[in-house]
Amino acid sequence: MTRHAQLAKTFLTCRDAAVHHDHTFWHVRENRDHMAQAVPEWEQLRSLASDIKAHTLSHIDTYLEQFEARATSNGVYVHWARDAREYCETVLHLLKEKDVTKVVKSKSMLTEECQLNPFLEAADIEVVETDLGERILQLMKLPPSHIVMPAIHIKKEDVGKCFEKMLGTEKGNADPTYLTYAARQHLRHHFLTAGAGLTGANFAVAQTGDIVVCTNEGNADMSTSIPPLHIVSMGIEKLIPDLESMAVFHRLLARQGTGQPTTTFTSHFHRPRPGCEMHVILVDNGRSQILSRKDHWQTLKCIRCGACMNTCPVYRRSGGYSYSYFIPGPIGINLGMLRDARKHAGNLSACTLCQSCDCVCPVKVDLSQQIYLWRQELDTLGLANRQKKIMSQGMQLVFNHPRVYSGALRFAPVINKLPRRLTGVRINTWAMAHEMPQFATKSFHELWKEGNL
Amino acid sequence: MNIGLFIPCYVDALYPQVGVLTYRLLRKLLPESHIDYPLEQTCCGQPMGNAGFQKLSNGLVEKYDKLFSAFDYVVSPSASCAAYVRTFYPLTYRHPCKAASHTMDLVEFLHDVVRPASLPARFPYTVSLHNSCHGVRELGLSSPSEKVVERYSKMRSLLSLVSDIHIVEPERPDECCGFGGMFSIEEPHVSACMGMDKLERHIQTGADFITGPDSSCLMHLQGLAMKSGKQIQFKHIVEILTAF
Ligand code: SF4
Numbered sequence: 250m251t252r253h254a255q256l257a258k259t260f261l262t263c264r265d266a267a268v269h270h271d272h273t274f275w276h277v278r279e280n281r282d283h284m285a286q287a288v289p290e291w292e293q294l295r296s297l298a299s300d301i302k303a304h305t306l307s308h309i310d311t312y313l314e315q316f317e318a319r320a321t322s323n324g325v326y327v328h329w330a331r332d333a334r335e336y337c338e339t340v341l342h343l344l345k346e347k348d349v350t351k352v353v354k355s356k357s358m359l360t361e362e363c364q365l366n367p368f369l370e371a372a373d374i375e376v377v378e379t380d381l382g383e384r385i386l387q388l389m390k391l392p393p394s395h396i397v398m399p400a401i402h403i404k405k406e407d408v409g410k411c412f413e414k415m416l417g418t419e420k421g422n423a424d425p426t427y428l429t430y431a432a433r434q435h436l437r438h439h440f441l442t443a444g445a446g447l448t449g450a451n452f453a454v455a456q457t458g459d460i461v462v463c464t465n466e467g468n469a470d471m472s473t474s475i476p477p478l479h480i481v482s483m484g485i486e487k488l489i490p491d492l493e494s495m496a497v498f499h500r501l502l503a504r505q506g507t508g509q510p511t512t513t514f515t516s517h518f519h520r521p522r523p524g525c526e527m528h529v530i531l532v533d534n535g536r537s538q539i540l541s542r543k544d545h546w547q548t549l550k551c552i553r554c555g556a557c558m559n560t561c562p563v564y565r566r567s568g569g570y571s572y573s574y575f576i577p578g579p580i581g582i583n584l585g586m587l588r589d590a591r592k593h594a595g596n597l598s599a600c601t602l603c604q605s606c607d608c609v610c611p612v613k614v615d616l617s618q619q620i621y622l623w624r625q626e627l628d629t630l631g632l633a634n635r636q637k638k639i640m641s642q643g644m645q646l647v648f649n650h651p652r653v654y655s656g657a658l659r660f661a662p663v664i665n666k667l668p669r670r671l672t673g674v675r676i677n678t679w680a681m682a683h684e685m686p687q688f689a690t691k692s693f694h695e696l697w698k699e700g701n702l
Numbered sequence: 703m704n705i706g707l708f709i710p711c712y713v714d715a716l717y718p719q720v721g722v723l724t725y726r727l728l729r730k731l732l733p734e735s736h737i738d739y740p741l742e743q744t745c746c747g748q749p750m751g752n753a754g755f756q757k758l759s760n761g762l763v764e765k766y767d768k769l770f771s772a773f774d775y776v777v778s779p780s781a782s783c784a785a786y787v788r789t790f791y792p793l794t795y796r797h798p799c800k801a802a803s804h805t806m807d808l809v810e811f812l813h814d815v816v817r818p819a820s821l822p823a824r825f826p827y828t829v830s831l832h833n834s835c836h837g838v839r840e841l842g843l844s845s846p847s848e849k850v851v852e853r854y855s856k857m858r859s860l861l862s863l864v865s866d867i868h869i870v871e872p873e874r875p876d877e878c879c880g881f882g883g884m885f886s887i888e889e890p891h892v893s894a895c896m897g898m899d900k901l902e903r904h905i906q907t908g909a910d911f912i913t914g915p916d917s918s919c920l921m922h923l924q925g926l927a928m929k930s931g932k933q934i935q936f937k938h939i940v941e942i943l944t945a946f
Contacts, residue, residue: 250889254888257891261891261895267895271899275874282848286850292849292850292851364777498737560848562880562884563889596884599892600797600882600885601835601880601896602752602836602882602885602895603835603839603840603882604840605848605877609838609848618794621794622794624752624754625751625754625757628755633754634888636753637753637754637755637888640753641753644758645758645761648762649761649762651742654744663898678756679886679925681888681890682890682894682897682898682925683894683922684924684925684928686924686925689715689716689718691718692715693722693739694741696718698741702725
């Protein structure tokens with residue numbers, strides 16, 4: 250079994266939690282469906298969004314320069330980072346320059362990708378996540394299990410216990426309203442005392458230099474309204490041409506991600522607050538490499554809405570931690586392979602090729618086809634499963650030789666007569682949950698040849 | 703009309719009656735047509751492709767092209783195999799050919815090309831539709847639940863021609879059942895969990911039978927049903943369209 254299959258097995262042994270996980274995310278999928286069905290031009294919007302992304306990515310050099318020029322003329326400092334290391338160092342440098350010892354941070358998958366938090370912590374800078382889910386995970390020292398709802402797999406009782414210890418809440422109180430209030434109080438203190446606010450970017454508008462951040466908690470706005478320094482971290486693929494394009498994505502993002510018509514807060518950051526500084530770091534970290542791969546560049550269209558996870562029947566039944574890459578689900582399988590194929594090949598089995606992800610994706614990333622193509626590369630990478638290779642070679646032999654094939658057909662029914670001890674052997678994982686199908690006494694082939702139809 | 707029958711390997715070996723009934727139904731509905739079954743056919747290559755060994759099945763694609771290029775239509779009673787041929791041959795094998803583009807699953811062939819106004823079939827049972835993924839999302843046998851398009855189901859339309867039938871659909875009507883070929887071997891636990899969930903939803907409809915255009919999904923569900931002692935029965939859609 251692959252790494253994913255093994256961890257999925259463990260996940261499924263806790264039946265109640267597994268059912269809960271499946272129902273929770275299916276519910277998000279249903280909410281998304283209701284929202285989508287209420288927009289008659291939905292499929293048109295998806296095509297448009299896909300086209301806009303394809304256009305921007307294929308003119309990325311021009312748009313990046315346009316963005317840089319606009320943002321700079323708005324008074325924003327723009328930095329470029331080739332990889333994770335350069336990125337982390339840039340952030341640290343900016344913080345040191347201003348003697349910052351504590352930062353408040355809104356959700357950003359890029360910082361997770363580049364492992365910014367441990368880097369800053371090693372330099373004695375306190376990092377406080379301000380998205381409630383992210384904060385819970387940070388206090389529990391756990392990674393996210395979903396990109397939009399990172400802590401949804403955690404039970405409120407466990408949050409209660411964690412807050413008791415870390416924030417001094419009442420013993421045994423797991424009331425979500427109470428706990429949220431406690432978190433709010435606790436975060437407020439940090440908003441007031443942090444030296445810098447870090448945000449990601451959902452979109453960056455080349456025409457205007459806007460950084461667009463979408464949240465439901467307003468925490469990005471809190472993180473940027475008090476500290477004197479605002480640092481934006483964004484992958485270069487977040488760029489879109491203009492505000493008209495933004496309107497298309499705005500209609501899609503929240504409907505797709507959480508089943509809301511819009512996120513509660515959609516903030517456009519144009520320029521620094523008076524007397525303050527705003528910096529944008531444009532991060533490549535492998536993206537221009539991906540852009541050059543004809544089979545995989547489409548992953549760069551992704552707007553991280555999370556819908557492909559919610560609809561994925563395998564993700565819902567195996568959980569975020571069963572994947573080795575920090576982004577799970579269909580897009581995570583692909584991004585993991587692009588990051589480090591050897592390390593993340595164990596996720597490739599987590600797909601039935603049902604294509605539900607392809608049909609929900611707001612920007613039409615060809616997720617399942619890319620997974621299929623990655624599977625084809627495993628043998629060349631020396632990572633193919635031996636059993637599968639032998640089976641496939643066997644099939645090649647039988648199927649390419651009609652005479653061998655008809656011979657095999659004639660003898661197949663013998664298998665029916667084997668004792669179940671033999672057909673149900675351990676290596677035959679199918680037999681763990683299934684009765685074996687029975688071979689027909691006469692195949693269609695034979696019936697046709699007999700003219701007996 | 704010249705029709706080539708493509709009876710994929712596992713149907714050939716495990717469910718030959720599905721092939722036989724397909725032939726008989728086409729014979730009856732299209733008495734003027736010539737229906738042939740090229741004997742050299744074996745498999746479409748999908749099991750190898752899904753396992754990551756598409757390169758080992760290149761020969762099968764060329765052979766398919768050779769065997770079926772002369773037909774007006776190639777009809778197969780297996781949506782997943784038909785979908786693989788029609789979509790993957792041009793796309794990932796980069797072998798576009800007439801044989802592939804003229805390949806149709808039996809349901810869509812009946813619904814779109816033959817268009818029977820009535821069928822002399824009777825099936826006085828409650829039947830739950832199994833919308834298999836490739837049928838829905840590659841061939842468009844029904845409207846995918848993810849998309850904002852007009853709702854339709856070619857399976858339902860055809861089955862409505864059968865007398866006394868009661869057609870139902872499970873909750874989450876086109877969620878994957880977890881077969882996925884090699885997937886069921888490589889990810890046995892997730893696969894079984896998906897299958898059992900699907901089975902339960904079919905059973906909850908109160909149906910006597912589960913039917914679909916793919917014997918592979920049905921084989922998976924039937925294997926699970928038998929092992930767990932569930933009573934519900936299984937029929938390929940052609941078995942119902944020809945029942946009396
Ligand atoms: S791949 Fe598509 S569905 Fe998945 S997170 Fe990205 S945009 Fe959303």
